Amino acid sequence: MPITSLVSNPDQYPEYIWRNGENIPWQSAMVHVNAVGHASVSSVFEGIKAYYNSEQDQLYVFRLEEHMKRFIESARIVRLGLSYDSQELVAATLMLLKANQERQDVYIRPWCFVEGIVREQIAPSGTKTEMVIDSWSFNTQMLTQRGCSCCVSSWRRIDDTSMPPRAKVFSNYHNSRFATIEAKQGGYDWPIFLNDRGKVTEGPGACIAMVREGKLITPNITSGVLESITRATLMQLAQDVLQLPIEEREIDRTELYVCDELFFMGTGWEILPITTIDGLVVGDGKMGSVATKLDQAYHDIVRGNNPQYLHWLTPVYK
Numbered sequence: 001m002p003i004t005s006l007v008s009n010p011d012q013y014p015e016y017i018w019r020n021g022e023n024i025p026w027q028s029a030m031v032h033v034n035a036v037g038h039a040s041v042s043s044v045f046e047g048i049k050a051y052y053n054s055e056q057d058q059l060y061v062f063r064l065e066e067h068m069k070r071f072i073e074s075a076r077i078v079r080l081g082l083s084y085d086s087q088e089l090v091a092a093t094l095m096l097l098k099a100n101q102e103r104q105d106v107y108i109r110p111w112c113f114v115e116g117i118v119r120e121q122i123a124p125s126g127t128k129t130e131m132v133i134d135s136w137s138f139n140t141q142m143l144t145q146r147g148c149s150c151c152v153s154s155w156r157r158i159d160d161t162s163m164p165p166r167a168k169v170f171s172n173y174h175n176s177r178f179a180t181i182e183a184k185q186g187g188y189d190w191p192i193f194l195n196d197r198g199k200v201t202e203g204p205g206a207c208i209a210m211v212r213e214g215k216l217i218t219p220n221i222t223s224g225v226l227e228s229i230t231r232a233t234l235m236q237l238a239q240d241v242l243q244l245p246i247e248e249r250e251i252d253r254t255e256l257y258v259c260d261e262l263f264f265m266g267t268g269w270e271i272l273p274i275t276t277i278d279g280l281v282v283g284d285g286k287m288g289s290v291a292t293k294l295d296q297a298y299h300d301i302v303r304g305n306n307p308q309y310l311h312w313l314t315p316v317y318k
Ligand SMILES: Cc1ncc(COP(=O)(O)O)c(C=O)c1O
Pocket: 047, 202, 203, 204, 205, 206, 207, 225, 226, 227, 228, 229, 230, 231, 265, 266, 267, 268
């Protein structure tokens, strides 16, 4: 069975979207068609998740400040002019979620794009931007039990000397798209990229980690990956909760073939077990014990059920 979308209601949209300082009706958030090209090329974004706790009637945004910090860093790397600081973007996100009265798990996407119609071939450094925050209902733990099949892609990961993967730029996902199409044509769910040195990097929309000889091992942040917040979270939980040693280092393709567990880590996919790699079964073909424990710890935390990690959560309703 192919992987289904994580968006719970693809045809439903919230009442409001936040644009340039205010909540406006979702239907009226338009741009001129001439603006689309440049708006898309350098546009940077974030992917954040908020989890609803029905017992507490509270919506918790996970690591909101860290996501906004990365957003500002992405805009700096691609030299776009931002009119908002991190605190203003945090406040804007909360204002939007409150206005939409969100009481479900949602994905939140802050993004900015060059303002107006650019006639130059290349939008100059520091070009002013428009800022938007939108959100939509998003499933949780939907793919966890199923896991996924992966192949190593023939497409190389973009790298810091051409299209830096450290910046969360929409156009980087063109690389993800090529590899995902190839993987699906081959009958796999998702690809895993190697970098120009032939070392393992990440998936099209998530980082990866493997368990080998009792250690949690993940490619280091200079291997050609997004500096993932879920990766940082799970590395900390592996130490705090499982007392597991961590290694950030280069990973060879064939290490994936002999590891005990392999999984994706990302805001959208959360902890997604990889059950086969290039047709070889990983471990016993099911979600492994490390991934299972990390998944339990993660979901307790994001929903506000672990007082030790409340500092990672921003409650929407006071
Ligand atoms: C290419 C890529 N790598 C890694 C990640 C994981 O990052 P994070 O854990 O901050 O969501 C994402 C997004 O989720 C991504 O798009």
